[in-house]
Amino acid sequence: MHSLADFGSLSDSFRKNLINSITGFKSVTLIGTKSTEGKTNLAIFSQVIHIGANPPLIGVLFRPHVVPRHTLENILATQQFTINHIHESQITAAHHTSARWDTSEFEACGFTAQFRDDLLAPFVAESPIKIGLKMVEKVDIQANGTHLIIGEIQCIMTNENVIGTDGFVNLEAAGIVTCSGLDSYHTTNKVTRLSYAKPDHPPYAIG
Amino acid sequence: MHSLADFGSLSDSFRKNLINSITGFKSVTLIGTKSTEGKTNLAIFSQVIHIGANPPLIGVLFRPHVVPRHTLENILATQQFTINHIHESQITAAHHTSARWDTSEFEACGFTAQFRDDLLAPFVAESPIKIGLKMVEKVDIQANGTHLIIGEIQCIMTNENVIGTDGFVNLEAAGIVTCSGLDSYHTTNKVTRLSYAKPDHPPYAIG
Numbered sequence: 001m002h003s004l005a006d007f008g009s010l011s012d013s014f015r016k017n018l019i020n021s022i023t024g025f026k027s028v029t030l031i032g033t034k035s036t037e038g039k040t041n042l043a044i045f046s047q048v049i050h051i052g053a054n055p056p057l058i059g060v061l062f063r064p065h066v067v068p069r070h071t072l073e074n075i076l077a078t079q080q081f082t083i084n085h086i087h088e089s090q091i092t093a094a095h096h097t098s099a100r101w102d103t104s105e106f107e108a109c110g111f112t113a114q115f116r117d118d119l120l121a122p123f124v125a126e127s128p129i130k131i132g133l134k135m136v137e138k139v140d141i142q143a144n145g146t147h148l149i150i151g152e153i154q155c156i157m158t159n160e161n162v163i164g165t166d167g168f169v170n171l172e173a174a175g176i177v178t179c180s181g182l183d184s185y186h187t188t189n190k191v192t193r194l195s196y197a198k199p200d201h202p203p204y205a206i207g
Numbered sequence: 208m209h210s211l212a213d214f215g216s217l218s219d220s221f222r223k224n225l226i227n228s229i230t231g232f233k234s235v236t237l238i239g240t241k242s243t244e245g246k247t248n249l250a251i252f253s254q255v256i257h258i259g260a261n262p263p264l265i266g267v268l269f270r271p272h273v274v275p276r277h278t279l280e281n282i283l284a285t286q287q288f289t290i291n292h293i294h295e296s297q298i299t300a301a302h303h304t305s306a307r308w309d310t311s312e313f314e315a316c317g318f319t320a321q322f323r324d325d326l327l328a329p330f331v332a333e334s335p336i337k338i339g340l341k342m343v344e345k346v347d348i349q350a351n352g353t354h355l356i357i358g359e360i361q362c363i364m365t366n367e368n369v370i371g372t373d374g375f376v377n378l379e380a381a382g383i384v385t386c387s388g389l390d391s392y393h394t395t396n397k398v399t400r401l402s403y404a405k406p407d408h409p410p411y412a413i414g
Binding site: 023144 | 209212214221224225226227228229231233234236253258260263266295298299304305306346351353355360362364365366369373374387388393394395396399401403406
């Protein structure tokens, strides 16, 4: 078994790849925002976490706000953002949003901004699963100066048949990808859904 | 396109499945802890997030501490925990740790506790990728009373060849699973790794 303990001695690039991938497979989505001047922005993020179901809350972690960060600034200014899942066919275009663009990433990367009457932030029209959110809390993490922005879900838009009768979102059937590290994209194969666990018998397949 | 906006009118069970799965594929791991009385605990978690690479930090979200939560209590008491990835062959046993056990989940679910001299918390011997952490911060989230525990990585243990020459952890080659929602487990198929994105050309495959 291979063991690593002295992280200070690693090169920046090695450590960045290692620590970004060691936490496991991640959600990877496009976050849509609009500045107060009306310019749309679209950026790929993999630090998204479920915070709670009632009220429906999602958290997004942002790097320290010591250089311009348009997505974070737009959210702080407008309190609104969208989270848009990425279909397998959209991986390259989605990854390209992370380049330093002068124009809106929507046009630059070939996505269409879609709007709803009740939200200022743009959705990605081509995304199979779109979530509209309003910011409810900003948590500053002392340990490294990052910021956890918590949004309350206002609306969810999906292609038909993506949400099951029990509420489960079939990401795999919708062609949604997962990522690992900074740059690796993967599709999935369902192994099993398991029953609610009880001590008196092993969990069994429910789907 | 299907649209949902009134989350208050949904049944608790439907909303729980919906909101837990809408954020996308997640890391799913076993967290090992030990009480001050010396009893080991092992529990499956899917709310784990990368916080930063330098120092190497990982966050774990815990439900409100209004009922006994052994993992959270053990971390607060000892400041130590381990995160152990789950191999495809371990899905059912790992899911079973979420039942209400009186005995240690290690024995109850067939995992072996493994120790290092420099950490009190137990690792899962059978896990292909194990991470030892010390708690550095507890962040309370006002919006719903949850707690984000941030740990600094002390050591990483993996099977040979899991970490590439650039630091990238090949979770897929190690047989690590991802999950969606509360109960769905998936293996992955790599589509591509993409180059650092620049405006003047589309990203290209690097592996």
